[in-house]
Amino acid sequence: MSLAASKVVFQVLCRPAAQTGYSEHLVNSLDLTLHSTFEVKCVKKRPPRHRHSIRCSSMLLSQLRRTHQFQRMGISLVNYMNYSGSRLQTCKCQQSESASGITAGDGNGAWFANNIETSNSVSNLANAKSILEFQDAQQLKQEKALTSNITNGTIADSRSIEEEAWDLLRESVVHYCGSPIGTIAAKDPNNSNVLNYDQVFIRDFIPSGIAFLLKGEYDIVRNFILYTLQLQSWEKTMDCHSPGQGLMPASFKVRTVPLDGDDSATEEVLDPDFGEAAIGRVAPVDSGLWWIILLRAYGKCSGDLSVQERIDVQTGIKMILRLCLADGFDMFPTLLVTDGSCMIDRRMGIHGHPLEIQALFYSALLCAREMLTPEDGSADLIRALNNRLVALSFHIREYYWIDMKKLNEIYRYKTEEYSYDAVNKFNIYPDQISPWLVEWMPNKGGYLIGNLQPAHMDFRFFSLGNLWSVVSSLATVEQSHAILDLIEAKWSDLVAEMPFKICYPALEGQEWQIITGSDPKNTPWSYHNAGSWPTLLWQLTVACTKMNRPHIAAKAVEIAERRISRDKWPEYYDTKRSRFIGKQSQLFQTWSIAGYLVAKLLLNDPSKANILITEEDSELVNALITANPRGKRGRKNLKQTYIV
Ligand code: GLC
Numbered sequence: 001m002s003l004a005a006s007k008v009v010f011q012v013l014c015r016p017a018a019q020t021g022y023s024e025h026l027v028n029s030l031d032l033t034l035h036s037t038f039e040v041k042c043v044k045k046r047p048p049r050h051r052h053s054i055r056c057s058s059m060l061l062s063q064l065r066r067t068h069q070f071q072r073m074g075i076s077l078v079n080y081m082n083y084s085g086s087r088l089q090t091c092k093c094q095q096s097e098s099a100s101g102i103t104a105g106d107g108n109g110a111w112f113a114n115n116i117e118t119s120n121s122v123s124n125l126a127n128a129k130s131i132l133e134f135q136d137a138q139q140l141k142q143e144k145a146l147t148s149n150i151t152n153g154t155i156a157d158s159r160s161i162e163e164e165a166w167d168l169l170r171e172s173v174v175h176y177c178g179s180p181i182g183t184i185a186a187k188d189p190n191n192s193n194v195l196n197y198d199q200v201f202i203r204d205f206i207p208s209g210i211a212f213l214l215k216g217e218y219d220i221v222r223n224f225i226l227y228t229l230q231l232q233s234w235e236k237t238m239d240c241h242s243p244g245q246g247l248m249p250a251s252f253k254v255r256t257v258p259l260d261g262d263d264s265a266t267e268e269v270l271d272p273d274f275g276e277a278a279i280g281r282v283a284p285v286d287s288g289l290w291w292i293i294l295l296r297a298y299g300k301c302s303g304d305l306s307v308q309e310r311i312d313v314q315t316g317i318k319m320i321l322r323l324c325l326a327d328g329f330d331m332f333p334t335l336l337v338t339d340g341s342c343m344i345d346r347r348m349g350i351h352g353h354p355l356e357i358q359a360l361f362y363s364a365l366l367c368a369r370e371m372l373t374p375e376d377g378s379a380d381l382i383r384a385l386n387n388r389l390v391a392l393s394f395h396i397r398e399y400y401w402i403d404m405k406k407l408n409e410i411y412r413y414k415t416e417e418y419s420y421d422a423v424n425k426f427n428i429y430p431d432q433i434s435p436w437l438v439e440w441m442p443n444k445g446g447y448l449i450g451n452l453q454p455a456h457m458d459f460r461f462f463s464l465g466n467l468w469s470v471v472s473s474l475a476t477v478e479q480s481h482a483i484l485d486l487i488e489a490k491w492s493d494l495v496a497e498m499p500f501k502i503c504y505p506a507l508e509g510q511e512w513q514i515i516t517g518s519d520p521k522n523t524p525w526s527y528h529n530a531g532s533w534p535t536l537l538w539q540l541t542v543a544c545t546k547m548n549r550p551h552i553a554a555k556a557v558e559i560a561e562r563r564i565s566r567d568k569w570p571e572y573y574d575t576k577r578s579r580f581i582g583k584q585s586q587l588f589q590t591w592s593i594a595g596y597l598v599a600k601l602l603l604n605d606p607s608k609a610n611i612l613i614t615e616e617d618s619e620l621v622n623a624l625i626t627a628n629p630r631g632k633r634g635r636k637n638l639k640q641t642y643i644v
Contacts, residue, residue, distance in 0.1 A: 165565075168590075169208060177268060182224050184200060186198075196277075199251035199253045204251075204535075207595045211598050213301040225291070225295055229313060230270070248288040285335070289363070295317070295367070318381060334358050334361075338351050342464075348503075355400060355462050355466065358465070365389050393620065396448060396469070403446025413429075437459050440505075446486060460504065473615055484543070493576075506526075523583075525576050526574040526583055542602065545613075560596060
């Protein structure tokens with residue numbers, strides 16, 4: 001047995017509670033990672049963090065070159081071969097200045113020709129020119145873009161903003177072993193306090209990945225999918241406790257470190273963070289769900305189904321599904337999670353069954369079902385998946401939905417109903433209907449509430465959860481239209497001067513103190529607490545495109561264009577009407593840039609949205625009709641399972 005092979009066996013044997021299919025996945029991953037003896041020992045004793053990562057040393061690179069193992073990973077060998085010669089000397093290749101030198105400007109601005117308010121844009125841009133202090137090359141580039149906006153008129157405004165966005169997006173690309181692998185979260189040349197914004201976040205990469213897909217640049221997405229898959233099976237612990245296998249990291253960083261035993265050489269390592277270093281130690285539940293959604297989008301857009309058909313990718317999908325579908329104590333079909341497990345990644349009172357996670361869960365289940373190749377061992381998993389889809393959509397459509405009619409029902413709820421036939425199943429006290437909601441709910445429109453727990457409805461409007469419920473068809477067609485109606489009716493609250501509020505309204509006073517733990521970053525109308533996040537433009541655009549109402553998204557994009565480039569692509573905006581750049585907002589935030597680009601690309605070619613959309617499944621609808629627990633209250637029906 002070769003040394004490498006014996007290490008594989010050793011690690012598989014040492015791995016606690018290996019799951020079905022796991023060892024197969026691990027062996028595959030070891031083809032790439034070739035762990036050192038030291039790392040094998042680390043299964044028992046945790047080494048320093050950066051040693052606990054996927055690595056790509058200069059020595060390893062030459063081995064890989066000989067054995068063509070990158071081909072097994074599906075990574076473009078041409079890219080790699082081109083690169084490897086220079087890398088052997090310097091090994092400093094974490095980020096590139098520009099991935100390919102290709103520039104944008106392919107006419108995506110056309111849709112907006114009639115929509116842009118010329119005078120506003122031009123005067124804003126002129127102002128911008130006078131207030132910006134151009135200190136480096138990046139800013140000089142902006143100046144060039146702004147000058148051309150002013151000279152070339154309205155369409156050029158939109159186009160040069162897009163060109164600038166493409167340049168910035170390409171500059172944010174991170175390379176690993178010479179291949180593009182993701183995009184850094186933010187790249188502000190003037191900010192030294194980057195925290196972890198110098199990492200590739202899984203959720204943040206999704207709009208970047210979609211933008212590249214829509215542009216026909218598939219390599220970076222393919223690499224991202226395959227390398228993050230390698231991280232999925234990583235040994236991860238926090239104070240001696242390991243979260244479930246199948247968890248995807250929140251983020252990872254490419255580090256260049258000295259090569260063990262050779263001072264003159266360096267190696268690159270992929271260093272994941274599963275939440276064990278993240279502020280608040282939050283679990284990134286959404287990462288794996290987004291990964292599945294991106295995997296399907298990659299296949300649909302590129303036509304290359306070979307990635308999703310790979311055994312290690314199939315195993316990766318199943319590991320995520322098993323983690324999500326595992327039995328627990330929960331009574332509801334919704335996924336039970338801790339606070340901060342998604343885009344809102346700090347304490348905001350969204351523990352339990354937050355809508356965003358449920359929408360992504362539903363979407364990922366549908367995407368996975370489409371991609372799973374039938375094989376003997378997966379029948380149970382597919383059955384569980386189908387059952388969950390039916391139960392989840394019933395639960396959300398029925399219990400999370402509110403509009404004027406439903407609100408009035410809740411207002412008149414009887415409480416303390418002990419019976420199988422209870423109308424008020426979750427024992428909601430009508431007093432929970434906050435005064436803001438009574439005023440806020442429009443006559444036309446409705447939405448899915450943020451969270452539902454025993455005796456508690458979180459009535460806040462959470463944007464991503466609602467938008468993705470439209471995209472994934474978790475919401476019915478009527479509900480989806482009603483959500484867009486509400487967005488139109490509440491435009492001045494949800495969009496105001498910069499799209500789009502992450503949630504509405506803000507937690508204030510004592511509620512803010514108790515729920516956020518007096519979090520100074522989440523003060524009312526800031527950051528996660530009802531701040532405005534330009535990245536949400538892309539999800540808004542997909543939702544509007546699906547419902548054939550793209551003008552809503554187009555209007556929002558136009559509003560964003562008035563400021564977003566001038567303000568240097570902030571991460572978020574503050575105040576009730578989103579008038580200020582966020583207090584602690586990063587600038588040149590990649591997903592603000594990519595979100596804008598995806599919105600523009602989709603408005604230009606709405607048919608492309610189908611790579612993200614999942615349509616309502618007729619089998620599911622039939623199952624819902626026949627198994628609808630609404631019509632069958634009573635003990636004997638409770639044990640019913642919904643098998644599609
Ligand atoms: C913040 C956001 C999170 C995002 C990260 C990187 O923590 O809340 O959603 O992934 O920044 O941009």
